[in-house]
Amino acid sequence: MSIIDSVHKEGRKALAENEVKEALREAGIPTTDFQVGKRFDQIDAKKLKFPVVMKVCSPDILHKTDVGGVVLDITKDQFEQEFNKLSQKFPKENILVESMQDRKVEVIIGLINDRTFGLTIMFGLGGIYTEVYKDVTFRVVPIRRQDAEEMLKEIKAAPILEGFRKIKLDREAIINLLLAVSAFGEKHMEILDQMDLNPVFVKTKGVIVVDAKMLLK
Numbered sequence: 351m352s353i354i355d356s357v358h359k360e361g362r363k364a365l366a367e368n369e370v371k372e373a374l375r376e377a378g379i380p381t382t383d384f385q386v387g388k389r390f391d392q393i394d395a396k397k398l399k400f401p402v403v404m405k406v407c408s409p410d411i412l413h414k415t416d417v418g419g420v421v422l423d424i425t426k427d428q429f430e431q432e433f434n435k436l437s438q439k440f441p442k443e444n445i446l447v448e449s450m451q452d453r454k455v456e457v458i459i460g461l462i463n464d465r466t467f468g469l470t471i472m473f474g475l476g477g478i479y480t481e482v483y484k485d486v487t488f489r490v491v492p493i494r495r496q497d498a499e500e501m502l503k504e505i506k507a508a509p510i511l512e513g514f515r516k517i518k519l520d521r522e523a524i525i526n527l528l529l530a531v532s533a534f535g536e537k538h539m540e541i542l543d544q545m546d547l548n549p550v551f552v553k554t555k556g557v558i559v560v561d562a563k564m565l566l567k
Contacts, residue, residue, distance in 0.1 A: 352376060358541045358566050364409040368446055370545070370562040377534045379527065381559040384448040390433045399449040400426045404436050405561075407446035412563050423450060451560055455510055455519055456549035459528060461491070461535040463543045463567070469535050473528060475507045476549040491535045498528040511552075523557040543567045 353373045357365055365373070371381040385393050386407055406419030414420050419440065424432045437445050458476035463469050467490050474486030487504040489497045502511055502524060511519055527550065535542060544565040551558050 354538055362409060363566050364412060365564045366407050366409045367562060368407055370564045374559060379530050382448045384446050386444045386446050388444055390430055393447055395429060401450045402447055403450055404432060405446045406440045407444040451551050451558060453551045455552045457552055458548040459531050459550055461542060461545040469539050471532050473501045474505050491532050493532045498525045518554045519552045520555050524552060527557050541566050
């Protein structure tokens with residue numbers, strides 16, 4: 351039984367970030383390596399590459415930044431102190447720890463269960479300003495490769511993805527990710543309500559999902 355099926359069977363609507371990322375990994379979608387624990391001694395610092403980011407990890411807290419649940423650029427010397435501060439702030443919740451990722455461009459990929467069209471996939475400029483720029487495009491799931499290629503061209507930020515000012519990005523990796531997310535949505539269409547992968551870091555070679563949210567019907 352998949353993680354999504356297990357959560358749905360429990361009657362929960364929201365998944366914690368670690369659960370979403372584990373579900374994505376099952377589908378072959380690249381995400382960050384992470385560790386989760388409520389206590390500092392549950393985290394193996396030897397397996398981490400510093401600096402790291404810490405996040406409160408709970409199905410009840412989907413907007414972590416809004417509640418002060420994200421701490422960035424933590425060095426090895428700051429690690430224990432910052433972990434304990436965050437765990438004291440959220441004593442009932444797990445803390446997720448992962449290494450900071452190099453970024454070039456941030457995009458968002460989402461799945462939305464639309465009342466009219468059914469499950470749709472969204473693609474656009476990502477990061478904290480997604481709701482401000484609203485630079486996104488949509489397709490009905492499932493999509494084909496041609497659809498994915500067209501989606502990359504339809505957003506206003508398309509020139510950035512095409513090498514604006516000699517920025518080298520892995521367009522093929524974005525296309526493959528869109529196809530993988532579409533397949534993921536098609537597989538779980540009966541119980542999936544919404545999923546946001548934001549930000550997704552697009553690199554010179556490859557992409558990686560840095561943060562992820564998921565809601566079930």
